[in-house]
Amino acid sequence: MQEKWYKNIIGARTIKTGLATFLTALICLSLHMNPIFAILTAIVTIEPTAKASLKKGYRRLPATIIGVVFAVVFTYLFGDDSPFSYALTALFTIMACTKFNLQVGTTVATLTALAMIPGIHDEFIYNFFSRLLTAIIGLVTAGLVNFVILPPKYYDQLDTLINNTESDMYALYSDRVQQLLIGKFKSERSERALDKLIALNNRVDTLLNYQKDELRYHKHRDQEWIQVSRITSRTHTNRLFITHLSNIIFLPKNVNVVFNSEERLAILKISHSINQIFATGHFEREKSSASVLKRSVKGLDEFDENQIKSHIIYEILLIYRILDNRYAK
Structure with missing residues (x-):
């Protein structure tokens, strides 16, 4: 204090x-x-x-x-x-x-x-x-x-910015999934939210680079390097999440994808679990839902009219895997 x-x-x-x-x-x-x-x-x-x-x-x-x-x-x-x-x-x-x-x-x-x-x-x-x-x-x-004098320490700012980033990206993911399920494949609101999210994450990268530069000029800061490594790993995961999230926000024109009831329920369960991460502090795995989507995508021909549907499900599964690996014990 x-x-x-x-x-x-x-x-x-x-x-x-x-x-x-x-x-x-x-x-x-x-x-x-x-x-x-x-x-x-x-x-x-x-x-x-x-x-x-x-x-x-x-x-x-x-x-x-x-x-x-x-x-x-x-x-x-x-x-x-x-x-x-x-x-x-x-x-x-x-x-x-x-x-x-x-x-x-x-x-x-x-x-x-x-x-x-x-x-x-x-x-x-x-x-x-x-x-x-x-x-x-x-x-x-x-x-x-x-x-x-007062060597810069950006840890508090980084924690705040990363928390805001994760809160926003989980909420945006949940919102975007609901849009896809009701057939809204083009959303300017989601695109604007994504732009803000990317800008916020870029701010994290800037401060993190500042902190790394500062530590290189001060010896015997092993504990701080451990802290920086932890933050770097966290931001790397967030960057991957945002990349795959952008892939289900920016879709080709005239898209028409229909999900069956089993797929819709699986997607909603995964979305709900992701949206609860920031509130609960952990990721509640939905293995059965992930299995449903894996079976579904295996049965789709990626080169016919189901190409976009395969793409969306792949991205959802990749996001699920990113978080599964992050919270693995």
Whole structure:
């Protein structure tokens, strides 16, 4: 509980941004240097993980150097009161960052370069090295803060997102099965729900990758790696479920499938069991219902008018098997 109290008031990334800003300003002011450029660099360097900060900082530094060089050159040629100095500095900084694959640093490099033009005057060499030094201070300070202070932990967010994903996908499966049984083979509602479900699962993948990246920069986290492995396995199962669920949501046009009473009852029993997983915490197997569907699909010719029916039953059985394997003991 103690490590979560601040999350209810202010995010950890916000805290680190404030701390990085304070330390950067403190260092620059103690060296009698203008802190604004260093602060700007520090703010944009705070990323979701230490790896992202280091990786992007590695590209932002040369991008900033490029911007500073162009600012000095064009101010020398046109003066600090000419619109050409600003326009050409921005133009050439963006072009150079793109050319050298430094797009991640384009924004901070351009803003830093433009902001320093009014203060250059005739002190070109001094301003070049002072801006370069402040950029380095901002990058290093932000990188260290992000690495040492409040290392990102996304476990609570992941658990919440995965629970929401599973609740939504089980409910969508149940809803879609009922649509199929009443002959509604095209459903925009199900398609929209599936899009939201995929977006939610993608968010899980993003946070999980963030957590893996973070752990690679911190040693002796065996217990956390075990936890990440558990979450990874769970998300893998969910991804498979969503893939097969999409296969019974997106069907060809002009589909007409008729299920007999035994098949309908078996499908409904499996659907009900799946829909109860999130509430009960376990999967109640419907072996007899699965057997009914297996016998049914064996008797169908997959290459005649029963092709779509075979496809639907296959997908239902695959989803059943995915959950059967997941909850196997």
